[in-house]
Amino acid sequence: MKSAILESLDNMVIRENFLDPELPEDGFILKVESVAICGSDVRIFHRGHVNVKPPQIIGHEVAGIVYKVGEKTTEFNEGDRVVLGADVPCGKCFYCLRGHQNNCINLISFGYQLQGGFAQFMAIPRAAINAKIVQKLPEHLSFDEACLTEPLACVVNGQDLSKIQAGDTVVIIGAGPIGLMHAMLARAKGATKIIVSEIAEKRLEMAKKFDIDVLIDAREKDPIEVVLKETDGLGADVVIVAAPSGDAQAQAIFMARNLGIVDFFGGLPPNTKDVPINTNRIHYKEVFVHGSHGSSPKDNALALKFIASGQVQVGKLITHILPLDEINKGLKLVETREALKVILKPW
Ligand SMILES: [Zn+2]
Ligand SMILES: [Zn+2]
Known part of the structure; x- marks a missing residue:
């Protein structure tokens, strides 16, 4: 063959x-x-x-x-x-x-x-x-x-662990194919506000064709500020990091509401330094952080x-x-x- x-x-x-x-x-x-x-x-x-x-x-x-x-x-x-x-x-x-x-x-x-x-x-x-x-x-x-x-199926597994449900506001960091699958699946599961943040020009352009309520060009705007503004200062129900970025993981903690859920969906390259995470934010806001793979x-x-x-x-x-x-x-x-x-x- x-x-x-x-x-x-x-x-x-x-x-x-x-x-x-x-x-x-x-x-x-x-x-x-x-x-x-x-x-x-x-x-x-x-x-x-x-x-x-x-x-x-x-x-x-x-x-x-x-x-x-x-x-x-x-x-x-x-x-x-x-x-x-x-x-x-x-x-x-x-x-x-x-x-x-x-x-x-x-x-x-x-x-x-x-x-x-x-x-x-x-x-x-x-x-x-x-x-x-x-x-x-x-x-x-x-x-x-x-x-x-x-x-x-990997996206289904992640959203299952994040317990996405009808009426949720969902933030997705990264508008690659996986981020866009997350957006489509979250909509199918009843999410009513979908916010996607991205830094790559080409991907921002392609993301415009998808059913996204708020598309953030993270080169120009602070995604944390936009998410808080879009959620009346509360933060999102679920934040999904679909980008291989430690910075994005650290930011995600600040985008989730109290008792909100954060999924580190994307892995980081091997040998990446440990990512500094504000654990007090997780503690006081009772944020649930989990990973998902496969x-x-x-x-x-x-x-x-x-x-x-x-x-x-x-x-x-x-x-x-x-x-x-x-x-x-x-x-x-x-x-x-x-x-x-x-x-x-x-x-
Ligand atoms: Zn694959
Ligand atoms: Zn087994």
Whole structure:
């Protein structure tokens, strides 16, 4: 098959007949139709990851067609249209048994330990089927939209922990694809005021096309002041930091109301210095601060429902569709923030 191989850091090459997947007798072979580039793919491309051992095929936002099923596989038939979750939990550990499979102690992921989706085919093991992270697609849903189920599932998990509800004022710091997914999902969950803050020119421009009540150009205005003004001095119910910035995390504490909730959704680059946070503000205002990462099977199921019902229109995020051969161009488009979501087509 054709695939994009991460041979070493900063070196992604298209190859034929290398790392071809084998049909698992209790799994299946997926024919990849659409695979989106995630910000984490760009990070792995440049900096690597402890769980990615080159040469490897990365990419974990994948939709496609069941191409060949193993003899012991009964859940799927050839021709089924499906989407994958990225994380394959064990189903047996402390966190799995409590429904927080994204914290699974034995977690393995597509595009990390397992071969990813920047390829024409992937082997889907039994563990992924058992974990229910392979979902069949409704007929009307395109592969390009469907492959965005995985990032939306991470957003679903974050907003679940933040307990977003009808009538909330939600602040989102960062108008990248994840920030905009947060805006769309918060609206679908009934948030009545959505405030988004961003510093990158191109992203501010693209964010104008989305259903956002207050878009803050944080180069010109102090986002904390704007949030307080927009909330009668109270602060927001929920503040989501969807930007890899310690400063933004520190600011977020001042944007939340008393008993408000702050989610550090975006991770910071490794080796970042510890971030100074005003803990007295957390103490006196009874602010709840939490992080979130990854997604569980239930989040993937919910994400697909939001997409299929049209309540979260992920298609609006797709700015580029490229053949797999142009993966290096795609990675650049994501890195320079010219793109929101780039979809690669291996066929
Ligand atoms: Zn991703
Ligand atoms: Zn587990």
